[in-house]
Amino acid sequence: MTGIMYGIGVGPGDPELMTLKAVKRIKSVDIIAIPHTDKELCVAYQIARQAVPEIEEKECIYLSMPMTKDKKVLEESHELAAQTVMEYLSKGKDVGFINLGDVSIYSTCSYLLDRLQEEGYTTRLEAGIPSFCAAAARLGIPLVSGAEELHIIPASYQIKEALQMPGVKVLMKAGRQMEAVKEEIRKCKASAVMVENCGMAEEKIYRSLEEIPEDAGYYSLLIVR
Structure with a gap:
């Protein structure tokens, strides 16, 4: 019997926003897969340990998932991570990959799922x-209401055309591109609010485009109308 790979969403930052199912799954798996080389620097791990102290007793494997757009580097790191996870699954160990936010939205663990499934392993989210x-x-x-459309946009890519779409736009992880992002929003004559490090100790809230600093952190999320 081979083990099961679980992708576990730990929420955005506040440990009280972790689901009961996530807590239960972290307690039940044999191995915790950490998308970092150091659990003390892994945001997802720091969130999970506050809600599930038992995670400290679990065996951990460390998967380097670099933040880069270099396709070759990404391909190599994802393949190595998948091979590492498969070593444990093949021994019958259940692996829980902890993931910031939700596991279906621009998630780190999604890069491993196809590889594992192609090799015949069972994965669950x-x-x-x-x-x-x-x-x-x-x-x-309210995020949206009535017939409003909702568009989720990765802000580290080209957003000019996306901002022209009707409805509400969510710009995720906008920090590194904040100066350019603010300029594009101004051109559209749209309004924006932002939460930086939502649910974390360093959380900051900005209620207008003018308030938003251009040196905002990586985990900065804008809601544009």
Whole structure:
């Protein structure tokens, strides 16, 4: 019998937003897969340990998942990570890959799923609360209502055309491109609010485009209308 690979969403930052199922799954798996080379620097691990102290007793494997757009580097790191996970699955060990936010939205663990499934391993996903839902709640505003459309956009890529779409636009992980992002929003004559590090100790809320600093952190999420 081979083990099962679980992708576990730990939510956006506040450990109280972890689901009961995520907590239960972390407790049940044999191995915790950490998308970092150091668990003390892994945001997902720091969230999970606050809700599930038992995670400290688990055996961990460390999967280097570099933040780069270099396709060759990404391909090599993802293949190595998949091979590492498969070594444990083949021994009958269940592996829980902890993932910030939700496991179906621009998730780190998604890069491993296809590889594992192609090799015949069983994979399952445990949903987590997405950052944009948590951010809207922290701002005290509805994300969308009525017939409004909702568009989720990775802000580290070209956003000019995306901002022309009707409805509400969520710009995820906008920090590194903030100066350019703010300029594009101004050109559209749109309004924006932002939560930086939602649910974390360093959380900051900005209620207008003018308030948003151009040196905002990586985990910065804008809601544009």
